[in-house]
Amino acid sequence: MRDSMRKSMGKLRRYVPWFLLILGIDGVSALLLWLADLEAFRVLAPLMLLMTVMLFAVIVFVLQRAEKKKEQALFDFLSSPDEWHEENLLKAAGTSDEAWIRMLGTVLRKRQDECAKAEAETADYEEYVEAWAHEIKTPLSLLTMVLDNQSGELPSPTAFKLDYIRNRIQEQISQMLYYARLKSANKDYLFEFVDLRECMEEVLEDYRMLLEEKQFLIRMEFGDSAPEVYTDRRGILFLLGQIVSNAVKYSSDNPELTVSFEKNTPRGDVLRIRDNGIGVKQCDFPYIFEKGFTGDAAEGRNRATGMGLYLSGKMADDLNIRLEVWSERGVGFEMAMIFPRVDRSDRKGTVPLQCGR
Incomplete structure (x- = not known):
């Protein structure tokens, strides 16, 4: 007014x-x-x-x-x-402005056609990336089945190397797929009640051989409360996978991984994942979720792409999850995932929420 x-x-x-x-x-x-x-x-x-x-x-x-x-x-x-x-x-x-209106219309229509063409090409590229990522899962699944069925026949170093390669390929494909998903205009999130214990166990199973090779001590502290949150299952699996992957990459001697859950805190339901790896410098905290940031390459990060935490931050924003980071150099790294509280009684009689935008 x-x-x-x-x-x-x-x-x-x-x-x-x-x-x-x-x-x-x-x-x-x-x-x-x-x-x-x-x-x-x-x-x-x-x-x-x-x-x-x-x-x-x-x-x-x-x-x-x-x-x-x-x-x-x-x-x-x-x-x-x-x-x-x-x-x-x-x-x-009026006719006094006819010349510049005609010129403006010609320029704008040309730009509009160029934008429409670019959008169509981007859509085709996104479809290709998603189709390729889904197609490549078939040979990866076959490789996983072979490793599971013949792990006893293969020498331990060979089995570990093959599983490491499979795991890295799977991780890169997941990052590529979720990057395309985040940039897409339509995001097919399916919100429902998800058991975080089951999700965590599924992720740990995917990284089982790597965790066993580095002799990780894993603690699961979920307590008596049901670790259920209202979120997208595929998105939360991706987030957990990135955190566990970083814990494996930047582990120290006698590595440990602790997973705990706090329900109905004043801020919401909180899932904490903590390791005792090399940690992150405090001066790097403002940049860890930026695209391409890898920190000091001389400190075990020379193979990092800087995409894992960037995609995690973007995914968390889409799922309305707040991420909080704690770290101390040489002591460890902790990621807290804070979920908004949603009571099951509030969602009684409803169907999973399909989110597309």
Whole structure:
């Protein structure tokens, strides 16, 4: 309301000089009338002033209406610069502005076609990436089955190397797939109640051979409360996978991984995952979720891509999960995932929420 009044007053100020000019002309006319006939001046001077004010008000009203119509036509034209809106703008603006309106319409339509072409190409690329990522899962599943069935026949170093390769390929494919998913206009999140214990066990099973190779001591501290949260299962599996992957990459001697859950805290339901690895410098805290940030490459991060935590941060934003990080150099790293509280009774009788945007 206040902004609208301020905008209207700003428009009226543009007409003040013209009003003062008309008053000046009236003043000169009144002076001449006064010199010519005093009685006529007394009668006509107030009438002249009244007529001037009324005429000025009518002119301002007509001009304001025409300008508002022109602004609306311009807005419609900029929103959709087709030929129909261009003709409407020409009618509202008049022939004096025809040249620049025609030129603007040509440029905008050209840019619109280029944007539409780029969007179509991006959509095709996203479809290709997703299709490729799903297709490559078949040979990965076959490799996993072979490793599981013939792990006893393969030498331990060979089995570990093959599983490490499989795990790295799976991780990179997941990152690529979720990166394409995050950049997509439509995001098919399926919100439902998810058991975090089951999700954590599934992720730990995927990294089982790597965890066993480095002799990780794993502690699961979920307590008596049911570790259920209302979120997207695929998204939370991706987040947990990135955290466990970093714990494995940057582990120290006698590595440990502790998973704990706190329900109904003042801030929400909190899942904490803590390791005793090399940790992160405090000066790096503001940048760990930035794209491509890897920290000091000389400290065990020379193979890092800087995409894991970046994608985790973006995914957490989409799922309305707050991430909090604690770390001390040489002591460990902790990621706290804070979920908004949603009671099952509040969702009773509802179906999983399909989110697309």
